[in-house]
Amino acid sequence: MKMKKVTLIIILSVLVGLSGMMAQERYAIIDSTDFEELSLGEAVRIGLENNYNLKIEDNFREIASNNVTLGNAGFLPTVDGNASMRWSNEDVEQQFVSGDSQTRDGARSNTVDASIDAEWIVFDGLGMFKRYEQLQQQEMTATYSWKNSVESTLYQIAESYYNLRYSAEQLRVLKETMEISRARIRIASDKYDVGKTSKTELLTAQTDYNADSSAYINQLNQLQQATINLNLLLGQDSERQYYASDSINAISLYSYENLKEEVLKNNSLLKQAESNKIGTTYNVEIVRSERFPRVTAFGSYGYSRLESQAGFLLSNQSTGFNYGLRATIPIFNGLNINRREQNAKIEKDNAELSYEQVRLEVIAEFERTYSSYQRALGLIELEMDNTSIAKENIEIAFDRYKLGRSTFLELREAQKNAEDAKLRLLDAAFAAKILEIQLKRLSGNILEERERIN
Known part of the structure; x- marks a missing residue:
């Protein structure tokens, strides 16, 4: 039984050592040229070229455009x-x-x-004129639908792109924590060799290092998942490896009143609902033209x-x-014109109600997003202060530990505080960046952003 226990300890020690080596080796690969540098503008370009849903939506828009002809409206013989x-x-x-x-x-x-x-x-009671105007409105509706699809795709690509950068930044923080733990092992080992500390302290340092290595390896998996998700959106092979070169720290500031005005003016979902509402008014007029x-x-x-x-x-x-x-x-056709006119009026009322519902939903989404965006900006300022304090604290704690003036528990606490502060800052910056992109999408400015980054 004792022999089995010793064997198990040896196996676990080897596995832990291999995990640390694998983590270091993997990070070395990340720092190498095997990873292709990718800007957000390039990611957007690749994604829009390869996205099948956008191609389908663009075909629908082309169909609506092709339908806008005098012959289709009934003008030509x-x-x-x-x-x-x-x-x-x-x-x-x-x-x-x-x-x-x-x-x-x-x-x-x-x-x-x-x-x-x-x-x-x-x-024909001016019905052909109304049909032509209706076809033009249907083309406009299809254009807004296409624009909404493009904006949604741009948002998904940007979110996935910055998630890749966010995961890489988290990996960097965990690597720094591992380096401190590795230095702590060297110090504890030197102290143990000269009899200035117990073996318990050395073993604790090794355990903490192994825990940090495990967190690092888990984060490597998160980075790989983020890469696969981005490749899926870009229509690329999942094995391609990218390094997101654009930072998540470049965040714009927006005025609430100006942004809300742009949302009500430019939001593609709202414009699509409005266009559809206008289009239903022509149905009523087209049916009425049949009375002449x-x-x-x-x-x-x-x-x-x-x-x-x-x-x-x-x-x-x-x-x-x-x-x-x-x-x-027309003298009598079974009152079918009356029935169709009543149904057209109901469809018009439904379109107006749908527009008001979409308007409420868009405003509510904007209010939620802007509120979260403001809180994220506040958290960034707070966590920047915390990170600065935690960085200074870990430097002091490390120097005191080397001089033997503090315990390994104090150093570990300072180390974890510094790691947590950096990760919280990354969380706040990533959240603010995604919320910023969402605000651009809601206000219809994300397409302008596409032109800027290209």
């Missing part, structure tokens, strides 16, 4: 070419007015018709030839134009 040939074989018995009669079995007749026919609706007379001009040029073995004519051929005007006046 329709021209058709028609041709037909008919053959018949009939038994004929005819009695003429003159008293003559004719009987023939298997009389054949052939008819050939060809024409070019045109129709042009010259008046419809005037259609028509004309055709035709050719016709008949050949028959029985009857008054053995052959007949004609060519020429015919044209005219046709007026259609």
